[in-house]
Amino acid sequence: MARFLVRSVISTIITMLLVSILLFFLIQVGSGDISVKILGVFATEEQRASYRAQLGLDAPLWQQYVDWLVGNDWRAEAKVGYPLVTAVNPQTEEEEWWADVDGQLTRWKLEEGRLSALKRQEDGSATSHLVSGAWQTDDQGREFFWGVDTKNNAVMWVRGAGAEVWVLTKAGLRKEGDGPQKYIPLRKGLLRLDPGKSLQYGRPVAVTLLPRVRNTLILAGVAFIIVMPLALLLGIIAGINQGKFLDRLISITSLGATATPEFVIGIMLILILGIWLEVFPAVAIFTSPNAIFENPTLLVLPVLTLTLIELGYVARITRASMVDVMDSAYVRTAIIKGMPYRRVVVRHAVRNALMAPITVIMLHVNWLIGGIVVVEVIFGYPGLGNYIYKAAIFGDYNAVMAAAMVTVLIAVFTRLVGDFAYTLLNPRIRYA
Amino acid sequence: MSEQRKVHPAIPYLQDQLQKGKVSRREFMRYATLLGMSVGAATVAAQCAAPAPPAAPAEAPAEEAPAEEAPAEEAPAGAPVRGGTYTASMQLQLLDHPARLSWVEGANIVRQVGEYLTETGPDNITRPYLLDRWEASEDVKTWDLYLKQGIKFNNGDEFTADDVMFTFGEWLNPDVGSSMLGLLAYLSGMQDVEKVDDYHVRLHLQYGDIGVPEHLFHYPAIVLHRGFEGDIIKQPVGTGAFLLDEYAEGERAVFKRREDYWRNGEDGQPLPYLDELVYVSTDKDAGVAALQSGQVDNVYDPRPTDFQALKDNPDLTVRTASTSQCLLLRMRVDLEPWDDVRVRNALKMCQDRAKILQLSYFGEGELSIDAHAAPVHPAYCEKEIPAYDPEGARAMLEEYAAEKGIELPLQVTLATKNDQAEPEIAQALKELAEPAGFEIALDITEPAGYWDRWTEVDLGITSWTHRPLAVMVMPLAYTEEAIGNWNETRWTDEEFETLLREAQATLDVEARRSIMCKIEDIMQERGPIGNSYWKSVWNITNSKFQNVKAHPTAYDLLYDVWIKEG
Numbered sequence: 001m002a003r004f005l006v007r008s009v010i011s012t013i014i015t016m017l018l019v020s021i022l023l024f025f026l027i028q029v030g031s032g033d034i035s036v037k038i039l040g041v042f043a044t045e046e047q048r049a050s051y052r053a054q055l056g057l058d059a060p061l062w063q064q065y066v067d068w069l070v071g072n073d074w075r076a077e078a079k080v081g082y083p084l085v086t087a088v089n090p091q092t093e094e095e096e097w098w099a100d101v102d103g104q105l106t107r108w109k110l111e112e113g114r115l116s117a118l119k120r121q122e123d124g125s126a127t128s129h130l131v132s133g134a135w136q137t138d139d140q141g142r143e144f145f146w147g148v149d150t151k152n153n154a155v156m157w158v159r160g161a162g163a164e165v166w167v168l169t170k171a172g173l174r175k176e177g178d179g180p181q182k183y184i185p186l187r188k189g190l191l192r193l194d195p196g197k198s199l200q201y202g203r204p205v206a207v208t209l210l211p212r213v214r215n216t217l218i219l220a221g222v223a224f225i226i227v228m229p230l231a232l233l234l235g236i237i238a239g240i241n242q243g244k245f246l247d248r249l250i251s252i253t254s255l256g257a258t259a260t261p262e263f264v265i266g267i268m269l270i271l272i273l274g275i276w277l278e279v280f281p282a283v284a285i286f287t288s289p290n291a292i293f294e295n296p297t298l299l300v301l302p303v304l305t306l307t308l309i310e311l312g313y314v315a316r317i318t319r320a321s322m323v324d325v326m327d328s329a330y331v332r333t334a335i336i337k338g339m340p341y342r343r344v345v346v347r348h349a350v351r352n353a354l355m356a357p358i359t360v361i362m363l364h365v366n367w368l369i370g371g372i373v374v375v376e377v378i379f380g381y382p383g384l385g386n387y388i389y390k391a392a393i394f395g396d397y398n399a400v401m402a403a404a405m406v407t408v409l410i411a412v413f414t415r416l417v418g419d420f421a422y423t424l425l426n427p428r429i430r431y432a
Numbered sequence: 433m434s435e436q437r438k439v440h441p442a443i444p445y446l447q448d449q450l451q452k453g454k455v456s457r458r459e460f461m462r463y464a465t466l467l468g469m470s471v472g473a474a475t476v477a478a479q480c481a482a483p484a485p486p487a488a489p490a491e492a493p494a495e496e497a498p499a500e501e502a503p504a505e506e507a508p509a510g511a512p513v514r515g516g517t518y519t520a521s522m523q524l525q526l527l528d529h530p531a532r533l534s535w536v537e538g539a540n541i542v543r544q545v546g547e548y549l550t551e552t553g554p555d556n557i558t559r560p561y562l563l564d565r566w567e568a569s570e571d572v573k574t575w576d577l578y579l580k581q582g583i584k585f586n587n588g589d590e591f592t593a594d595d596v597m598f599t600f601g602e603w604l605n606p607d608v609g610s611s612m613l614g615l616l617a618y619l620s621g622m623q624d625v626e627k628v629d630d631y632h633v634r635l636h637l638q639y640g641d642i643g644v645p646e647h648l649f650h651y652p653a654i655v656l657h658r659g660f661e662g663d664i665i666k667q668p669v670g671t672g673a674f675l676l677d678e679y680a681e682g683e684r685a686v687f688k689r690r691e692d693y694w695r696n697g698e699d700g701q702p703l704p705y706l707d708e709l710v711y712v713s714t715d716k717d718a719g720v721a722a723l724q725s726g727q728v729d730n731v732y733d734p735r736p737t738d739f740q741a742l743k744d745n746p747d748l749t750v751r752t753a754s755t756s757q758c759l760l761l762r763m764r765v766d767l768e769p770w771d772d773v774r775v776r777n778a779l780k781m782c783q784d785r786a787k788i789l790q791l792s793y794f795g796e797g798e799l800s801i802d803a804h805a806a807p808v809h810p811a812y813c814e815k816e817i818p819a820y821d822p823e824g825a826r827a828m829l830e831e832y833a834a835e836k837g838i839e840l841p842l843q844v845t846l847a848t849k850n851d852q853a854e855p856e857i858a859q860a861l862k863e864l865a866e867p868a869g870f871e872i873a874l875d876i877t878e879p880a881g882y883w884d885r886w887t888e889v890d891l892g893i894t895s896w897t898h899r900p901l902a903v904m905v906m907p908l909a910y911t912e913e914a915i916g917n918w919n920e921t922r923w924t925d926e927e928f929e930t931l932l933r934e935a936q937a938t939l940d941v942e943a944r945r946s947i948m949c950k951i952e953d954i955m956q957e958r959g960p961i962g963n964s965y966w967k968s969v970w971n972i973t974n975s976k977f978q979n980v981k982a983h984p985t986a987y988d989l990l991y992d993v994w995i996k997e998g
Contacts, residue, residue, distance in 0.1 A: 036880065201681040202526040208682060275724045282725030283718045286684060287519060287710045380718025382683060390682070 008419065012412045019408050020190075020401075024065050027397050034395045038199060054153070055199075056185040068196070068401065071189030073097070076154035079146040082106075084154070084186065090124040094204075097152045097186045108147035110157045110180075115145060135159055148186070155180035195402035200394045205402045209387065211289060213406055216376075216383035218292055220368035222299055223306040228361055230307070231314035232354070238315065239322025239353065240345055251319065254312030266305045266378040274301060284381040302379045306372065310364060314357055321356040325349045354425055362418035366411040512698055512994040517708040518977065520988070521719030522732035524711060526681055528663045530654040531602045531610035537732060539651035540988040541679070544687050544709060545586070546654035546670030549577065549596070550645045551989075552900050554753055554981040556808050558645040562591065562655055562671060564631075572640040572937060579631040583694040585657050587669050593627045598658040600625045600633075615647050640937040646900045651987070673704040673991035685711040695991065705994035723748065729974040733986040736794050736853065742972050749975045751982035752968050754798055755898040756806035756905070759854055761861070761962035764890045766922040769842060773958050774828040780962040781828075782865035784820035788964040792856035797965035803955035804909065805902040805948060806966045808984070811941060812902070813949035815956070825868035833869075841871035848875075848893035849882030857893055857964065887920040894920060898984045902948065903936045910960075921960035928954045 034055070035048040052058055056067065067075075073084045082099040089096050098105035098120055105120035108131070115134060118126035135143040143159035158181045188194035195205040238250040257265070274282025280300040285291070292298055325331060326349055334344045373385035380386075384403055391399035522537050530542045551561040560566065562583065567576040583591040601622055603612035618637040619625060626634040635644065647653070657669040668676035671694065674687035687709040693702045712719075712728060719731040720738050724745060731738065743750050763770035763779070770776055785799045798807060801815045826840075833840050846861065848854040855876050862872040875889075886894055899905045908918045911929055915922055928951060935947040955961070971982035979993045 200525070202528075203681065211683070270721050270725075274721065278725060281727055283714070283722045283727060285519070285521070285712050285714065285718075285722050285727045287712060288686070289680070289683070377715060378718070380714035380722065 008416050012416065015412050016405070016408055020069070020405060021065065023401060023404050023408075024068065025061065027400055028061060028064075034199065034397065037395045054151075054183050054185070056183060067187060067189065068398075069189050070191050071187050071194065072154075072184055073186055073188065076146075076148075076184045076186060079156070079184070080148065080154055081146070084148065086188075087120065087124075097148055097154075099148045106148075107150055108145070108157075109150060115147075115157070118150070144181075149180065152186050153180075154184040154186055156182040190402070190405065195405075196398035198391070198396055198399045200391060200396040200399065205399050209384075209399065209402055209406070212382060212384045212387040212403075215292065215381065216369055216372075216385065219299060219302055219306075219376075219381060219383055220365070220372070223303045223310070223368060224365065226303060227307050227310045228314065231311045232318050232357060234311070235315040235318025235357065236322050236345070236350060236353070238319040240326060240349075242323050242326070247319070250315065254315045256312075257308040258312030258316070260308075262305055262309050262372075262374050263378055265308050266301070266375055269301045269305055270378070284379045286382055302375055302381055305375055305379075306368065310368075314360055314364070317360050318353065318357045321353040322349065325353040351425055355422065358418055358421050358425065362414045362421075365414045366407065369407055369410045510996075512705050512978065512992075513996065514697075514699075514701075514705050514994070515707050516705075516995040517710060518706050518730070518990060518993065519710045519712065519728045520730040520732060521714045521716075521722055521728045522711050524679070524681055524683065524685055524713040527665055527679065529602075529608060529610075530656065530664050531599075531608055531612060531652050533652040533654075534611065536651055536986055539654075540732070540986075541676075541685050541711065542654050542664055542670075543651075543672070543988065544674040544990065545664070545668050545672045545676050546656070547672050548653055549648040549655060552646055552649045554983050556810065556900055556984070558649060558900065561649075566645060568642075568644070568939075572642050572644075572939065573637045575635040575637065575644050576628075577633045577635065579633070580694075581631055583671050584692060585669055585671055586675055586690055586692075587657065589657065591655075591671055592630045593633050594630075595655060595658045596633050597622075597625065597627050598660070599654075599656045602656060602660070603653070610652055612647075612650060612652055615650055642936065642939060643901055643904050646904065651985070674709055682713050684713060685709075693991070697992065704991045706990065709990060723972065723974075726974070729977060730980075730988075731972060734970050734972050736796060739796065739970050739972070740794060747975055748972055749977075749980070751971045751973070751980065752796070753971070753982035753984045754806075754808045755967055755969055755984035756808055756900075756902075757896065757898045757967040757969070757984070758800065758804075758806070758963050758965070759792075759852065759857055759893050759895050759967070760804070761857075761893055761964075762891075762921050763960050763962075764921055765960050767890050769832070769836075769844070770890060770960070772832055774832045775842070776958075776960065778825035778828045778832075778868055779865060779870065781818065781821045781825040782861065782868050782870065783818075783962050783964050784860075784864050785817060785964040787820075787864070788857055788860045791860045792853035793965065793967060796968045796970075798968070800963045800965050801952060801956055802959060802962050803952040804896070804905055804961060804963070805952055805955075808966070809900070809902040811935070811944040811948045813945050813952050815949075815952055818956070820864065822864070822867040825865075829869040840869035841866075842869055843871045843873065844891055845873045845875050845889075846891050846893070847877075847882065847885070847889040849879040850876050851879045851882075852895060852967075854893045854895070887918070892920070902951075903932065906932050906951075907936070910955075923960035925954060925958070 033048065034057070035051045039047060039051055049058075056064065059067070066072075077084050080099055082101050085098055085100050085105070086095040087098055087105060088094070098107055107118045107120075107126070109116055109118065109128075115131045116128045117131045118128050120126050135145050137143055145157050145159070147155065147157070149155045187196050193206070195209070197203070198205045198208055201208055234250050234254070238247040241247045270282045273280050281295070281298050282301070284298045284302060286298075288294065331344060331349055334348055335341065369384060372383070373389045375381070376383045376386040377389060384406065388400060388403045388407075391403065522540065524541070525535065525538065527538045527541060530539075530546060533539050533542065548561050549563045550558050550566075552558040560580075562580055564578045564580045566578065568574070577596070579591065579593060579596065585591060600619075602608050603610045603616060604619060604622055604625075606613065618639055618641050619635065620638055624636045624638070626636065628634050637644075655671065660669065661667055665676070665679045673690055673693045673695070675690050676685070677688050678684065678686040689704055689707045691702065693704065695703045697703045697705060714722065716731065716735065716738065719728060720734075720741060722728040723731050723742065726747065734742065739750070742748055761779070761783070763776050765771055765776070780802050789795055789797050789799065799817045800806065801817060803815075805812055807814075829840060829842060833842065846858050848858050855874075858872075858874050858876065862874060865872055882892070886892060896905065896909075908914055909921070910919065910923055910925075911932070912924045915924070931947050931951050931954070935944055935951065938944045938947060969982065969984060969986060971980060971986075973980045976995050976997060977993055978996050981989055983989065
C-alpha cells in the first residue's frame, strides 16, 4: 500500500508537470497577442513590441515556462548581483521587489541619463540618491547596469542608449526615453505559490482566484452531496426492479433530464421558478462576499440544474451495473440458498455494482469543479468555471494557467481517491 | 441665486430670440448657462421671455426648490422617502486613477464618490455642478470658473480652488496619462490655469472653444482632493453623496450613504435618500434575468435585445434618451469608386432609413440625415429626411458606369464588425442597394478585427459615440489635421472646414444654426458618410425608484433617487 501511495504521488506529479507544459504552450498558441487586448487595436507594432518586452513575452517560450514554474528571481539575482526580496508596501498592501544591498532595500531609476538609487525606509517610502560608478562595461565597450526598477522588473540599462519605451496608461500609451534594454518581470513561480499577476484585474491572481475556488467548491460540493446518493439509490432501485414500471419511470425520466442540455434546463428553471413564480432567486447575485451563507437559496437553481443533468447519467450506469450483478450466478446462488433478499442486495450485489459508477463519479467531481462553465455563466455564479471563461476570453494567461492548474490538481486527486475506493470495494484489486 | 449680477451681453438677445420662438427653451437654457447664468436665473429669464411656459424645465437641480418644478415625466406623489438599497448589474474592472478612466462603468463607480465641475443633464443641457457659475469672455478664450462655497470632501476638508488646480494639474500632466489632456488641448499647460482666489479659477485658452463646460463633464473629469495619490480605491476621497465601502474587481462595489453631503433633499436634510448602493459584476444575460426576478434594480446600458425582453415588464420602468450615437456608413473618398461623389450619393440614396432602423434596432432611434449632426445637438439645423430612391441612385450609377466604361452592377465590399447593429444594417443595405446597381459583398469580423483596420477599409460601418455638441465631433473626423488620426474617410473640404472653425467660436444661437445649416448641406451634398439613424439608449430600472434619469452615455446619477414602495 505504501509503495502504491508513493507511486501514485510520483505519477501525479509527473502528470501535473506534463499537463502544465501542455497547457502553457496551448495557451501561448491559442490566446493570440495579449498586447492587442490590453493596448487596444490602435496601438502600433512598435508599441506592442515594447509592451510585450515589459511583460517578458520576448523571452523564449521554454524560459517563460521555467519562470512561470519556479520563478525568475534567482536568474535575475545573478544579473543584479544582490539578493532580491519582496516587501509589502504598507500603502498599497501589495508585494514589491527590492534588491537587498547589504541590508538596505534598494531599487533604481534612470532619468535623463543619471542613475539614482531609491532606498527603502521603514515606512515603505523611499529616498533617492544619485549613484556613480555603478556602470559595468561589456565586451563591446558599452556601459550597462542591471537593477530593479520601480515596476517590479529586473532591468538592464545601457548608458547612452536608452530605449524608447511605450508605457501603458489608462488613456493610452506614453513614450518614455531612458528605457531599459531588457526586462525580467520578477515572479516567484507557481511552485512558490505565486501564480503571477492578473492582466485583466491588475491584482495578484491568487487574490482574485481563491474566492472563486471557494464558491465553486461549495456549489460542486452541495450538488455532489445531493446528486450522488440520490443517483446511486435510484440506479439501484431501477436495477433490482428491472423491466418493471418503477425501472421504466426512473430510466425514462433520467434519460430525458440528461439528454436536455444544461443551458436549456437552466434557462427554463430561471424563467419558471425564478421569474414567473418567483419562488427562488433567478440568478446568483452576490451582493456581499459571503452571499451564499447569508442567503443559501441562491444555490437552489444552480444545484437543481446540476442535479438534473448529473442524476440520469450516474443513475443509468448504476442501473446497468446493478442489472448485470443481479443476473450473476453468485447472487442467484445467494437467493436460492435462502438469504434474505435485502441482505443479498445490500451486502453482495451493491458492493460489486458500485465499481462502474465510482469511476464515473470521480470523473464527474472534476467536471463539477472546472467544467460547469455553462451553468455558472447562466446563473452569473462567481465560480471557477466562470473565472476561467472570462480570463480565457481576455487572454489573461496567468489567470487561466492558475485556474487550470487548480482543476488539474483536483482531477488527479480525485483519481487517486477513486483508486483507493476500488481497493476498498473490491478486495481482489491489490496495489502491490 | 436671485442677486442681480451683470449678465453676458448676449443674454437679452437670447431672451428676445426665445420670445420670438426662434430658439427653443432647451437652446436658451443651454446658451444662457453657457454664458454664465445660473440655471435658476436662466429659468427665471426663460419664464420672463416665454409668455406661458407650457412645461417645467426638464430637470432642476435639487437646491432649486424642486417642489414647484417637479420633473414633468414622473411627478412623484408625496415627499421622497429615505432609506433603501439600489442594486445594479454592471461589469467591474480594474480601477485606480479617475483621470485615467477609459470606460464608463468605472466612471459610474467613481461618480458616486466624486463629482464634476459641471453636469450635462439628460436633456443635453450643461449646468454648473461643483461650480456656482462660469463666465466666458466674448471671444470664448477666457473662462472664469466660480466654485460653490461650503462644500466639504468626505474627509472633512473644504473644497477650494486648490483642489481644482490640483485636478487640472493631474489632467494636464502627461505622466498621469489622462484622456482629458487631449480634450483640453487648448490649455498648453498649468500656466494657462490661474487661481484667482480660493473660489475662482480662470482658464486662458490658446484658442476659443465653446465646449469647455461639456469637457468638464467628460467622464474622467472627476474633481480630486488635493492630496490624492493615484488610487481612488485605496483613497476614496471626494465630494460625492456616497462613501465607497468595498471594491472588488470582477465581483462587486458597495457604497454607503454619506451623512454630510452638501446638497439637501426636499425634507431639508442632506441627500442622498438611499442608504446603500451595490453594483454586482455579472454577465449581461444574468443581469437581465436578475432584473426580471427583482434581484437587481438596474442593468447597465441594456442592449436592444434586452430592451425587447424587458420593455413590457410591469415592474420595470423604461426611460429612453436620444443620443448622437450612430453607426456611420463611411466611404474612403481617396479610393475608387468612392472618390466620385455620384457613387457616394447613389449609395446614400439606397438607405431606406425607416426600414434600416426597424430591422437593425427595433425602431428605437431617430431618423437622421447624412451629416454627423444630431437633433440632440443644440444648434442642429432641421432638415428633411432623405427618401429611399433606388431609381435615382441607379440613374447616377449608370452615368458613372458609362463614363468609366464599366458594367453595372458595381461590385463593392462593405466591411464592419459584429458588435451592435452593424451586421443587420449591412444586410439591409445589401438588399436595398441591389435595385440601384450595387452588388455588395459583406466582410463582417469581430469588433477587434474591424478596429484593426477601421480607418483603412474602402467602405465600412463604424460606430461613433455620443458627444453633446456637433462641433466636438466634426473636427475629429472631417478635417485635414485628422487625417492619420480619426479621419477614416480622408474627406476634407475647404468650405466645410472654414465654416466649422467659425461655428466652434460662435456663441450666438441663430448665427450658429445658420452655419450648421450650411455645414449639414455640404455633408449631405458631397460628404463621405451615410447615416440612417441616431440610436436611442435606455435606462431600465425597477419602477419603485423615483427620480431616475436616462442619460445618453449611461451615467448613473443617484444622489436624489428614492424608493417609493407599493
